[in-house]
Amino acid sequence: MDKQKIKNALKLVKFPGFSRDIVSFGLIREIELTQGVVQIGVEITSRDPQVPEQIAADIKATIGELEGVSEVKVRMEVTSPQQQATTASENASTPSNHATMQQVKHTIAIASGKGGVGKSTVTVNLACALQRLLEAENKSGVGIMDCDIYGPSVPLMLGVNGQPEIENDLIRPISNFGVSSMSMGFLVDEDTPVVWRGPMIMKTIQQFAQNVNWGELEILVVDLPPGTGDAQLSLVQTIPLDGAIIITTPQAAAFQVARRGARMFEKVNVPIMGVVENMSYLEATDGSRQTLFGEGGGEETANSLQTELLGQIPLEPALRIGSDNGIPIVVSDPDSPAAKAFISVAKKIITLLNIH
Numbered sequence: 001m002d003k004q005k006i007k008n009a010l011k012l013v014k015f016p017g018f019s020r021d022i023v024s025f026g027l028i029r030e031i032e033l034t035q036g037v038v039q040i041g042v043e044i045t046s047r048d049p050q051v052p053e054q055i056a057a058d059i060k061a062t063i064g065e066l067e068g069v070s071e072v073k074v075r076m077e078v079t080s081p082q083q084q085a086t087t088a089s090e091n092a093s094t095p096s097n098h099a100t101m102q103q104v105k106h107t108i109a110i111a112s113g114k115g116g117v118g119k120s121t122v123t124v125n126l127a128c129a130l131q132r133l134l135e136a137e138n139k140s141g142v143g144i145m146d147c148d149i150y151g152p153s154v155p156l157m158l159g160v161n162g163q164p165e166i167e168n169d170l171i172r173p174i175s176n177f178g179v180s181s182m183s184m185g186f187l188v189d190e191d192t193p194v195v196w197r198g199p200m201i202m203k204t205i206q207q208f209a210q211n212v213n214w215g216e217l218e219i220l221v222v223d224l225p226p227g228t229g230d231a232q233l234s235l236v237q238t239i240p241l242d243g244a245i246i247i248t249t250p251q252a253a254a255f256q257v258a259r260r261g262a263r264m265f266e267k268v269n270v271p272i273m274g275v276v277e278n279m280s281y282l283e284a285t286d287g288s289r290q291t292l293f294g295e296g297g298g299e300e301t302a303n304s305l306q307t308e309l310l311g312q313i314p315l316e317p318a319l320r321i322g323s324d325n326g327i328p329i330v331v332s333d334p335d336s337p338a339a340k341a342f343i344s345v346a347k348k349i350i351t352l353l354n355i356h
């Protein structure tokens with residue numbers, strides 16, 4: 001028996017209500033081991049007395065089972081939360097209140113009928129473009145809520161790989177390039193098979209939406225899971241949305257799925273702000289354009305939804321490379337054609353949201 005074994009075992013203890021463990025949340029302050037007696041120091045900030053109680057009980061049960069352990073003592077240091085956060089967690093149990101989003105002025109969803117159309121790429125670059133534009137106007141910031149539980153790629157694309165901290169029972173988003181982000185990817189272990197189904201998905205999504213302290217934001221961009229099923233519907237009902245943007249590719253088949261997505265927003269009375277067509281064309285050095293994935297999908301989708309085509313994003317290898325390296329092209333090369341296209345769409349969003 002050694003401290004490392006105890007620490008490994010502590011990774012099995014989840015923070016109540018989360019799928020993330022107490023070690024990765026950084027709550028363990030000390031581990032002492034003397035002749036079979038284990039002493040664990042835990043430091044948490046919580047208003048709910050049940051949270052530290054539950055953690056202490058779970059630690060005792062988990063560590064008590066280890067061979068060679070005769071006694072487990074838990075030293076729990078609970079800091080009392082500030083008044084402001086008290087209000088937030090009080091309201092957090094009712095989905096409609098959204099105290100954690102009280103200082104978020106606008107929330108928009110980025111949706112697509114199917115995966116692989118570049119929804120996350122667009123989300124991250126649009127968020128960075130919005131951030132640049134708003135910062136120039138001395139407005140408050142931009143956040144991304146990555147709800148794409150099937151493939152949470154925002155942390156990778158935004159170059160954030162830290163672990164979120166908990167403060168006053170709420171998760172603090174992680175920032176990079178001035179954009180705050182919170183992702184399901186932070187909360188699930190990479191090697192945990194993700195079988196999100198039925199009620200589990202609803203519960204996780206609700207917790208996720210309600211337990212992140214976004215602070216003051218001008219715009220929160222929500223990256224929805226692709227598709228138009230129950231999970232997506234439950235999400236758009238859970239989060240108060242000002243509008244939705246549909247991402248599509250130029251081919252006709254994509255246009256059918258995008259329309260299904262749009263009907264989902266109609267059901268919950270969330271206005272469609274517009275359509276962004278991604279992977280529209282590949283531009284050669286002589287300026288000629290090749291339309292690898294067909295043409296007209298974005299325009300047709302926008303027409304049939306009686307909304308606007310907000311922009312066409314070209315296919316650019318540098319865009320993919322930027323995403324893979326965690327530096328969005330809007331940040332690394334704001335003068336590239338793709339970045340300019342994102343910035344132009346961002347300007348239209350700011351106008352549509354009536355921010356001035």
Ligand code: ADP
Binds near residue numbers: 112115153315316
């Ligand atoms: P989704 O979120 O819709 O599943 P992603 O944003 O993960 O799609 O994009 C899928 C892949 O396509 C990623 O490798 C991404 O880097 C790449 N990609 C997306 N848009 C473009 C583009 N306009 N040009 C080049 N590569 C792109």
